[in-house]
Amino acid sequence: MGRRRTVSAGEPLIWEDDDSLLVANVIEGVLKLTTSTADGREQIVGVAYPSDFIGRPFGQTSAASVVALTDARVCVFARNDFDRFAREHPELEHKLLERTLAELDRTRAWMMLLGRKSAPEKIATFLLDMSERLADNGCMTHIGPARQFTLPFSRQQVADLLGLTIETVSRQFTKLKSDGVVALPGRRDVEILDRAALQALAG
Amino acid sequence: MGRRRTVSAGEPLIWEDDDSLLVANVIEGVLKLTTSTADGREQIVGVAYPSDFIGRPFGQTSAASVVALTDARVCVFARNDFDRFAREHPELEHKLLERTLAELDRTRAWMMLLGRKSAPEKIATFLLDMSERLADNGCMTHIGPARQFTLPFSRQQVADLLGLTIETVSRQFTKLKSDGVVALPGRRDVEILDRAALQALAG
DNA sequence: GGTCCGGTTTGATTTCGGTCAAGGATCGCC
DNA sequence: GGCGATCCTTGACCGAAATCAAACCGGACC
Numbered sequence: 395m396g397r398r399r400t401v402s403a404g405e406p407l408i409w410e411d412d413d414s415l416l417v418a419n420v421i422e423g424v425l426k427l428t429t430s431t432a433d434g435r436e437q438i439v440g441v442a443y444p445s446d447f448i449g450r451p452f453g454q455t456s457a458a459s460v461v462a463l464t465d466a467r468v469c470v471f472a473r474n475d476f477d478r479f480a481r482e483h484p485e486l487e488h489k490l491l492e493r494t495l496a497e498l499d500r501t502r503a504w505m506m507l508l509g510r511k512s513a514p515e516k517i518a519t520f521l522l523d524m525s526e527r528l529a530d531n532g533c534m535t536h537i538g539p540a541r542q543f544t545l546p547f548s549r550q551q552v553a554d555l556l557g558l559t560i561e562t563v564s565r566q567f568t569k570l571k572s573d574g575v576v577a578l579p580g581r582r583d584v585e586i587l588d589r590a591a592l593q594a595l596a597g
Numbered sequence: 598m599g600r601r602r603t604v605s606a607g608e609p610l611i612w613e614d615d616d617s618l619l620v621a622n623v624i625e626g627v628l629k630l631t632t633s634t635a636d637g638r639e640q641i642v643g644v645a646y647p648s649d650f651i652g653r654p655f656g657q658t659s660a661a662s663v664v665a666l667t668d669a670r671v672c673v674f675a676r677n678d679f680d681r682f683a684r685e686h687p688e689l690e691h692k693l694l695e696r697t698l699a700e701l702d703r704t705r706a707w708m709m710l711l712g713r714k715s716a717p718e719k720i721a722t723f724l725l726d727m728s729e730r731l732a733d734n735g736c737m738t739h740i741g742p743a744r745q746f747t748l749p750f751s752r753q754q755v756a757d758l759l760g761l762t763i764e765t766v767s768r769q770f771t772k773l774k775s776d777g778v779v780a781l782p783g784r785r786d787v788e789i790l791d792r793a794a795l796q797a798l799a800g
Numbered sequence: 801g802g803t804c805c806g807g808t809t810t811g812a813t814t815t816c817g818g819t820c821a822a823g824g825a826t827c828g829c830c
Numbered sequence: 831g832g833c834g835a836t837c838c839t840t841g842a843c844c845g846a847a848a849t850c851a852a853a854c855c856g857g858a859c860c
Contacts, residue, residue, distance in 0.1 A: 429705060429706065429708075429709045431709070431713065431714075431800055432800070433800070435713045437708055437712040437713045439705040439708045439709065440705065450698065450702070451698070452694070452695050452698060453698065453702070457702040457705055457706060458705055481691065484687035487687065487690055487694055488684065491655070491690055491693060491694045492655050494694065494698055494701060495654070495655060495697055496656075497701060498701050498704065499656070499660040501701065501704050501705065501708070502630070502632060502642040502643065502660055502661060502704065503632065503660060504708065505632075505640055505642045505704070505707065505708060505711055506632045506634070506642065508708055508711035508760065509640040509759070509760025510634065510638045510639070510640045512846075512847090513846075513847065548807070548808090549807075549808065549809095550807085550808095557712025557713060558847080558848090559847075559848060559849080560807090560809095561808095561809080561810085561847085561848075562846090562847055562848075564808060564809055564810085565809080565810080565847095567809095568809070568810085581807080581856085597634055597635070597636070715816080715817090716817065751837070751838090752837075752838060753837085753838095761817080761818090762817075762818055763838080763839095764817085764818075764838095764839080764840085765816090765818075767838060767839055768817095768839080768840080770839095771839070771840085783826095784825090784827095784837075784838075
């Protein structure tokens with residue numbers, strides 16, 4: 395019933411305010427959910443990792459665009475097929491409800507960051523969050539947050555996630571590096587040298 | 598199975614990070630959902646109106662505090678009773694899923710406001726949103742957004758909702774008044790004089 | 801090796817909104 | 831009506847982050 399497809403990095407899958415025609419499951423890769431203003435400002439309102447659900451079931455339009463950050467593989471369904479199927483399978487609806495409630499919790503925690511945290515706090519919180527999200531996505535080789543990881547985001551995308559400008563993000567990264575809190579071996583690579591310091595900064 | 602209770606203005610119903618012991622339906626009144634930092638900064642992450650659902654089913658802890666903004670009547674359920682009941686009644690779970698998805702959409706739209714909008718844009722967006730939310734909550738006497746309404750929020754609470762300080766909120770209200778965009782007949786009363794201007798300001 | 805070219809960093813300057821500090825209004829209560 | 835507490839407004843000033851602008855880096859490609 396679902397159809398597999400690939401989405402290459404930068405390619406959109408769903409457009410904001412479009413009719414909600416499809417929903418999908420992420421198999422591999424990372425995608426961003428964004429909303430934009432008329433004058434082009436962008437805010438990333440969610441990030442979808444493997445096994446995450448994307449799209450808007452039971453609704454006429456999608457509130458956010460979905461664009462692949464890395465090459466991704468997804469399993470897409472026609473929305474009305476999915477809706478019908480879901481209503482006939484309470485177990486599926488229950489699973490979807492649990493995921494949606496968890497996503498709402500995460501989204502609300504992010505509102506705190508957007509509304510009330512300073513730039514250094516935002517960056518520290520972001521790095522700790524990434525360190526947990528990107529931890530051992532393979533298997534149970536090691537538990538706990540990752541000490542070293544590769545961001546699926548460019549600097550501009552980090553800015554769009556945190557409600558900052560690219561320049562501020564860059565300056566804060568540089569500051570953390572020169573303070574010895576993190577190492578930045580590559581454009582998108584982060585190594586956490588002093589987790590306690592990051593936690594203190596995160597507020 | 599549910600038990601009715603009243604919550605008076607300012608009284609908490611659920612505490613952040615507490616065990617999620619109860620869920621509830623709002624019958625009458627308005628409540629705020631908030632998260633706070635250790636040093637006392639607060640962000641309102643949601644507002645519950647009559648017929649809205651509050652609490653965190655299928656989860657161990659609640660991510661937000663719930664406090665009444667006005668005197669309120671709610672119908673509370675023990676969370677594990679509710680969870681069991683819901684799993685046995687797919688229609689209820691479906692309804693809850695629809696509401697949760699709608700709430701997630703609204704929350705994501707608010708992230709755009711928190712991360713990317715200026716103070717004037719935030720205030721204009723807020724007033725238009727209130728004008729829709731508080732419209733004809735009685736019956737179908739008149740459709741469309743309300744021209745005049747009473748906010749369920751103090752200035753501080755508006756600030757906590759928009760990620761601003763109380764002083765900035767106050768200044769922006771004063772500006773709108775002196776520009777003839779709104780009239781402010783009482784502390785919490787708003788009358789929209791020029792909706793088009795507000796929409797233009799909202800961005 | 802050179803040379804684009806997008807993404808990133810760094811610097812100078814501005815500005816928006818925060819902070820600090822007084823005043824004023826409004827409401828409940830005696 | 832008078833009084834006090836709380837909430838709100840206003841003003842002066844400051845600072846964090848945005849803006850503007852320029853240099854820098856690291857790949858891809860020749």
